[in-house]
Amino acid sequence: MVKLKLDRDRIIEKLDREVSKLGVRIKDADSMKVMENVFDDQTLVALYKLVNKGKLSVIGGSISTGKEANVFYAEDSEGAPVAIKIYRIQSANFNTMNQYLVGDPRFSSVRKSKKEVIFAWTRKEYSNLNRAHDAGIRCPKARYFDRNILLMDFCGENEIPYPQLRHAGIEKGEGQKHYDAIIHDIDRMYNDAGLVHADLSEFNLLFDGSEHIIIDMGQAVTPDHPRAVKFLVRDILNINRFFARLCDIRDEEEIFREIIGEDKLQP
Incomplete structure (x- = not known):
């Protein structure tokens, strides 16, 4: 010792x-x-x-x-x-x-x-x-x-550090554009970066006063991970839950199908 x-x-x-x-x-x-x-x-x-x-x-x-x-x-x-x-x-x-x-x-x-x-x-x-x-x-x-x-x-x-999204004080009038931007980034992460964040929520998003920043990506997986679909759905649900009081949110299944692509869902 x-x-x-x-x-x-x-x-x-x-x-x-x-x-x-x-x-x-x-x-x-x-x-x-x-x-x-x-x-x-x-x-x-x-x-x-x-x-x-x-x-x-x-x-x-x-x-x-x-x-x-x-x-x-x-x-x-x-x-x-x-x-x-x-x-x-x-x-x-x-x-x-x-x-x-x-x-x-x-x-x-x-x-x-x-x-x-x-x-x-x-x-x-x-x-x-x-x-x-x-x-x-x-x-x-x-x-x-x-x-x-x-x-x-x-x-x-x-x-x-910039505040987490949950502490950013986003008002209802601003919610829609930030919601749409985050959903768009979930799509881009999947289709352009080949990643599913797998833990996306108001805790893992920062806000610099005008735009969001995605952080904490240690758990992010590639689309061929056996649980990627489950993680993607969870990310969408988390973002919809947070923004439900701030703007009009989209149907989770519609977002999921748009990201995955209808052709990939065919048997």
């Missing part, structure tokens, strides 16, 4: 020294303490490598703490705002993650150990974000990943 403690102290000291040596500015000392206290040694080493490669010039405060990951504000080598998303190996929900990986042909070779699943999940979110971004979907562009760490564009202003 003493040796492990000394090893961990040495890793933390090395990270602190490297951050200082490279001129990386720590804007929030409490956030750095969270990183040191919550994450395992290997995650700290991966963070050290991220700093050593010159990917960051500033490490800022905590943006959010979710069920599986912590997100921190940072700035890249040119001072552009970025977000560091770090999945917690010890407390992430292995079983939930695994159900989205099983059946995805891109990750068929992933072993079933908890660590391997979380690493695959990080790689999957990196891939999904870039597929969606390249298809023109408004979402963060993923920049880099290593193990359980994902570096991506920051969605916000003045170090403050």
